[in-house]
Amino acid sequence: MNILLTGSSGWLGRHLAPLLKADGHGVVGLDVAPGTHTDVIGAVDDRALISRLFGEQPIHGVVHGAALHKPDIERFPKQRFIDVNVSGTLALLEEAVAAKVERFVFTSTTSLMISSAIREGRGDAAIWIDETLAPLAPRNIYGATKLAAERLCRLVHDEHGLPIVILRTSRFFPEEDDQAHLLSTSGENTKATELLNRRLTVEDAAEAHRVALARAPEIGFGIFIISAPTPFSPDEAGALKRDAANVVARHFPDAAGLFSRRGWQLPRSIDRIYDATLAERVLGFRCRTDFAALLETLRQDRPLPFKHDPSYVSPQAIAQRGP
Template identity: 75%
Template structure:
């Protein structure tokens, strides 16, 4: 297939493009910044450009990974978020319908599921985050625009029958986490802990998109939380909030020793758990890298299975 990949110069795009090529697809990369897999420079909110690309390159499928992200909030206005994340998504969807595109995959975010109350850690148990969570109350313009874009995806599917899969991905970017101080000043420590409940590797995120592209016609419409497999179950939620270290020690008896060797610590409390079980059942995706894989790397002194780069800057910052 000829696949239009938006955000092709971004962290996800640069990992996803070679996977799609390995599957035999021709990747047409669109991004505001140049990159190894970017063929066309431009924004998704340029409807004329989007329509021209669809026609000239005979696009069969779209993977829409371009967006302004949460770190961009301090650099761009709310209107710019609406232009890129909402109007840009609508332009792609409508031009895809006009070009008789066969399928559409949209990169969304678990961030839109985190209300101010969840972020503040309110309640006596960790919030269990899956596709049934309601009401959705995004706490910032990023979440609000991604939720609006999701609803446009549903509307276009219902009106035109375009097969669409929406992937609410958890954290996979390499930059410093905004709550790393709760665990340690070391960002690697934060990322390691988050593999338990709110992170996946960029390689697994890319693989989820590859699978979604293949499964979209069969699913018709699908919306999935995409995160590393959690070892926790719902019954653990109160204990995770009260004494997360004890729960981790029960499930992984040698984790404390392995963390201590690295100078890492466990969190006192975990306030949310992302459950990707639906994606495993219906999409056929299960992340290859989980907390157990991290511990195995520590035991055998292998490289960590994720990237931590505090200096990373998204191409969209300069777009």
Template identity: 65%
Template sequence: MRVLVSGSSGWLGRYLVPALTGAGHQVVGLDVATGAHTEIVGSVADRGLVDRLFAEWRFDAVIHAGALHKPDIVRYARQAFIDVNVSGTLNLLEAAVAHGASRFVFTSTTSLMISHAIRAGEGEAAVWIDETMTPLEPRNIYGVTKLAGERLCRLLHEETGLPIVILRTSRFFPEEDDTHRTLSGENMKANELLHRRLTVEDAVAGHLAALDRAPDIGFDTLIMSAPTPFARAEAAALKRYAPSVIATHFPEAAALYAAKGWTLPASIDRVYDASRAERVLGFRCATDFAAVLRALEDGAPLPFAHDADYTSPLVIAPSSSSPSPHPSYSPSSRT
């Protein structure tokens, strides 16, 4: 297929485009920043550019992975999030319909499912998060605009029949967390594979599965995250004292962590359940917490990417097509 990939210079795009090419697809990358897999430097918010690209290339499919993300909140005004994450999504959807594309995959985020209450860890039990969770109360402009993008996807599918699969990915960024610095980045990422993370390789594989299955599915919204070892019945115990629950599933974890100088989570406040993706797509993330423990036991490399110095290409070399920066932004303002 001829596939348009937005966000081709980003962390996901740099893995996704080669995987699509390797699977036999002809790929055109679109991003506001230059990159090894980006043929077109420009914004999805530019409707004229989007229409010209579809008219020229006649894309069979779209993977819309480009967006402003949560760390961009300190760099860009809310209007930029509306322009890119909402209007840009609508531009791609309408162009896909107008030019007869056969499928559309939208990269969304589990972040839009996290309210202020969940973020603050309120409640007596870990929140079990699956696709049935309501109401959705995103806590920032990133989540609000990604949810709006999802609603546009549903609307366009209902009105036109365009097959669309929405993938709510959990964390797979390589850099340090921009708000939590209590643990080392590697320790935190390892812990998160228990309940709220996947690898970029698994994110890519999930996108390829969604691209393949979209016409058969029609429309669906799926959480993509490493399979959790926990059961919903363990939610209260996870919130009270997570190490005891972890020990029932992985008796070796405490000793392996101690040898590494790592710390297991004392409390887990949320669990992402990706089992629906396994049922609908036949897809299950290959890397989980057990893979981390095997690596620690064998002295092997950790099975996930960690790069404390990773910087978004949008920050390194913003192009003339980039959204307008927030007036208060400075490179040191990200915390």
């Protein structure tokens, strides 16, 4: 198949493109900044460009990973989020329908599920988050536009039958958390603990997209949370909020010692859990790297299974600052 991959220069795209090529697919990479797997420089909201790409050669599938993300809120006005995340998605969907594309995978985010109340940690128990969470009340322009794009995907599927799989990925970015100044732990420490409840590796994110592309025609339409499987159960939600380190110790007795050797700390409180059970049951995908796998690398003193790169610069930031 020929696959149009948007966001091909980004963190996900640079890991996904080689997987698709290894499967024998032709990959047309589109991004606003150059990259190893990027063939066309341009934005997804350039309708003339998108139309031309679908007209130049047969496109059998689309993986739409291009977007403005939460860190871009400080760099771009709200209108640009609407242009890229909403209008760009609509352009791709409509051109895909016109070109009789066979499948469409949309990279979404668990961020759109987080209301201000969840973000502020209100309540006395961790919030258990799966695909049934409602109502959805995104707290910023990033979440609002990704939710709007999801609803456009649903509308186009209902109207035209285009098979679409939406992946609400949790965190896999390599850079520092945008709230790093409020955290008492290092970037690596934070990423390590997030594998308990709200993170996955970029390699797992790429593999999830690969699986979704293959399964989309069979599924028809689906929305799935993609995150490392949590070791916790809903009946531990209260204890996780009060004393997460103690709950972690019950599941992993040597975790505190392994963390201490690196100067790390276990989390004092966990306010949310992303449950990826539906993806495992329906999509047939389960992340390979979880918190247990992380601990095994610490026991054997092997390289960490996730990337931490505070100097990482996104394609959007590169394109904005220019040559």
